[in-house]
Amino acid sequence: MTFRIGKTLSSLALGLALATTALTPVAWAAGASDTDQERAARWHEIATSIFGDRPIAQTDSLVKIDAPVRALDAALVPITLTMPNDGQIKAVSLIIDDNPAPYAAKFEFGPAADPAELKLRVRVNNYTDMHAVVETQDGKLYEAKQFVKASGGCSAPMGMSDEEAMKGMGDMRMKFAESQPGKPVEATLMVRHPNFSGMQMNQVTRDYTPARYIDKLTVSAGNQKVFTLTGDISIASNPVINFAFKPDGKPIQVAASDNQGGHWQHSFTPPSPTN
């Protein structure tokens, strides 16, 4: 898979946001002036590099993106992907067109998944179109789009030292919502990991902290896969993913790895369903 489309660090110069007492993002509308045509051309280029010449049809039913129109915090933009057609969805990709590494995440679903609703938190570096592309079981592609106003999310300093940011790296928690017998269970997976973007400056050396991010994360219910996530620098630090799975009474296994060889595994026991 081509996972790094047009990754240019030229956008470093546009590293701008992080709201504080003083500054509002309005004046730093990087990418704000691009025309719809320019955006469409960029998307075409990105889509071709990821999906080749496979046709992508537009959809307003198979997948929907919910994101704040204007991000409150460019380094943590909550995204909800809604895919109501259970059984039809094989995978979903999230692409943030104007991020330095646009291909933010790909979720490939297994038999234990209920992909109806998926939430994750991303970094957004520019005013940008965001695309969700689903692949259905019959191998067809469908896209949905939303425009998001944010800037500087990838380069925003974390407000703590790298050492502090890496404390407890690989720790995980899982919260389970109350469930009913025979119904999918909603779960929240939290992973401690700085997900360094490679565009954040180290506070002591004043060099850029090398990118270190979760690149693969697999969630299984017993032996059945729920999903595999392929991730990149656009996922916010301390990743949190909300998803749903079909329980079979067995523990939930999570295996995560990062691009620098880190590997972590945890097991969680879902509560018994209540009526």
Place this chain on the structure above:
Amino acid sequence: MTAPAVQPRAFPGQRALSRRGVLFGGLCLCCLPTLGRAAEFFTTEEVGPGIFVRKGLIVDATADNADAIANIGFIVGKTGVLVTESGGSLADGQWLRAEIAKRTQKPITHVVLTHVHPDHVFGAGAFEQDKPVFIGHAKLTEALSARGEFYRKRLIDLLGEARTGPVVYPTMTVADTAEVDLGDRRLTFTAHGPAHTTSDLSMIDSGSGLLFPADLLFVNRIPSLDGSLKGWLTEAARLKAMGPSRAVPGHGPVTVDLAPALADLTGYLTALRDGTRAAIAKDVSIEKAVDTVARDQRDKWALFDTYNGRNVTVAYQELEWE
């Protein structure tokens, strides 16, 4: 001296703008290229013996206001002048330096950098020529290393390079407490744990008993959270325990009674903490929490709609790992 400071307000509950406030916000500053001519609209007020404070605007930084949004000022001691807050830009710092020159010929010996935020540190460049001691929290150097240039670029986009100024680093750092003697008065500094930011420094003046908590105390303007919510509540209690009765908040009126102002601040922070905790416990997602948490505080704070959602976002990340 009691010349009325112009106080444009943009928050619910205090809609009534003074006529000057309207002119100020609506007409005058818009056409002024620098703070130079805006100076006639700003004024410093003597809030204690030899202590002068300029009230910051309760708005966000714009090209027109030169980021003059924090309460800044100076203390004239026997041996020299200590700048309590430098200003939000080189232009703002230059204005303050000119104000000092109107009041005293004593040398400017100390400039306090109260924390990393741009509205409090970018005035420092105006004082480099005086070769003062720049006083900051022990964590300020690393915080400025990480963010200084990032903030500077953003300010340049807003104000232009000439009015923005350099990132100035502390030359005297405080890890716990420290004292500065101005001959007839002592300033006692306290380095706080992560609270508003990770580099908050407060100061008490022995001459007046006034506390300078900087942005550990917001009044009227909604507090902005960039350090630790739980830590801020701890440090607020510590400020109270330090015992002063009056304070010069980082934003808001030039002086306030400390106890009620701290009560309002902790009221907001507690609402933020409890509301965010409740949202997390009920699996309310972060994007819903930003619209629901601490809403009952909305009428009490200027710029609530601009900052509350972001505060919830920061608080959520801190509290979800409890």
